[in-house]
Amino acid sequence: MLFCGLKLTHDGSVAVIQDDTLLFSYEVEKFNNNKRYSEIPDLTFVEEALALNGYTAEDVEHYTIDGWAGLKTGEVITRCQGEDLTLMVAPYREATLSANSLFPYPGKGLKLGGKERAYTSYLHSTTHLLSTYCASPFALRGEDAYLLVYDGGMYPRLYYFNYKQGMMENLGPIFMLIGNIYSLFALHFEPFFQKDLGPRVDDLSVAGKVMAYIATGNVKEELMGCFERIYREHFSPSMEFNWVFSREIKRFVDEHHISHADALASFHLYMERLLVDSINAAVRKHGNRSRNFCFIGGCSLNIKWNSAIRSSGIFDEVFISPFTNDTGSAIGAACCEMYRQTGNLHLKWSVYSGPSAVHNDPPEGWSQKAFSIQELARLLHETNEPVVVLNGRAELGPRALGNRSILATAIQPDMKDRLNVIKQRELYRPVSPICIEERAPLIFEPGTRDPYMLFDHILREPWSELIPAIRHLDGSARLQTVSKDDNPVIYDLLCEYEKLSRIPVLCNTSANLLGSGFFPDVRSATEWNGTGYVWCDGNLYYK
Structure with missing residues (x-):
């Protein structure tokens, strides 16, 4: 059974669940360097997202739309092939404490694949609730x-x-x-x-x-x-x-x-x-x-x-969850309908369920060669230059977790400032550490597992002096831990880098244009010109 959840308003996204497994969740901002928080510009985006995964609009058994502003019902205005289309949806939240939070609001008139389709809608608050509960270890x-x-x-x-x-x-x-x-x-x-x-x-x-x-x-x-x-x-x-x-x-x-x-x-x-x-x-x-x-x-x-x-x-x-904000609302909408139709509350998912990196050609002046993980670790260690890393499928949610990241050595005190200047960010902004999971308790307090970069950690001594680039002004760090199961490519990179440097930590910040989502392809990452190196799925692009 195929469930398609839609978030039409800001943080627009399309998520598809097959039976109990998340196949993909595509946020608008992660295509074509679209601006962050972008809405779904046209329902053709939904059809294109389905087509990228070998589906048509006809293959989906259940469409469901995230709720929005309103007390008794909500309303969203979207576009279909350039023409405005108004859809009635569930409101933002319950009107009373006794209201059924899981109540489905039926709708019709969703235009996909050349025909109008029925859909259900759920409260915006409820899509939030189910997006996280269904993804949780509790479910x-x-x-x-x-x-x-x-x-x-x-x-x-x-x-x-x-x-x-x-x-x-x-x-x-x-x-x-x-x-x-x-x-x-x-x-x-x-x-x-x-x-x-x-x-x-x-x-x-x-x-x-x-x-x-x-x-x-x-x-x-x-x-x-x-x-x-x-x-x-x-x-x-x-x-x-x-x-x-x-x-x-x-x-x-x-x-x-x-x-x-x-x-x-x-x-x-x-x-x-x-x-x-x-x-x-x-x-x-x-x-x-x-x-x-x-x-x-x-x-x-x-x-x-x-x-x-x-x-x-x-x-x-x-x-x-890593998609705790509105980037998870399409997933939550699909989870609501999954539960209603099947009674299943547990969602099988991976944080790396966004679009795959596009291997197009860089602009003139850039060269390309095959480049292993071991070679990438040596490049980072020997040059102390930051590298854009585009690895497989993009992360869900707003945090870059290694697959759409700029990685760099953390031992240079000025690396944080260098990365902030490259990204045109304020100099008080921190740069996050990405660390081998089993090493984290030795370096950070508490240093517990944190694969989605969602908790605060404090640098232990003497690591505060050894890796100053990831230390925030108050001594804290927004840590991401990585295990072999989480991300084998990035885990191997950290292990190879540790062999060379004795340090199991790198700087990690998102790879994107200012105000836009992650780089979707080689071309835009190299045209950006913010770094001299871009690594994408086993290939190095360099000036």
């Missing part, structure tokens, strides 16, 4: 779990999934600060204030930058009480509250001559404490029914919050 083991969805457009909502009964219980919001408050707050302060747009126009790229920038500031405890007081005095369940809250804090900060970096660092910690304390209180209220936890939505890309939850002791196991 594999048939276990219950608490799930927290914290997305840009919603309050953090806690759910409890009862595996045996197949029931999703909505336990309600755990506090009343909408997900994008993190970025909307930052837009009131330097360096994120947008002089031309003001603080009311959200920017999806800001949250990740703020998480890095807070290392330049210090927490001011006097602000903690201020945050709580302003929250109590001004709260209202509307978008206007985001700006009122931020404006009042900005006034306090300016009156007391607090640096903007300190204000942002303090707000980050306030949100972190609020998140952990609220989860703890909610779980205790509902009886500590499970020690399993899934964190889902754009806010779960915050590695410091994730680590605070994991180290809190509330849960034994915390799972966050």
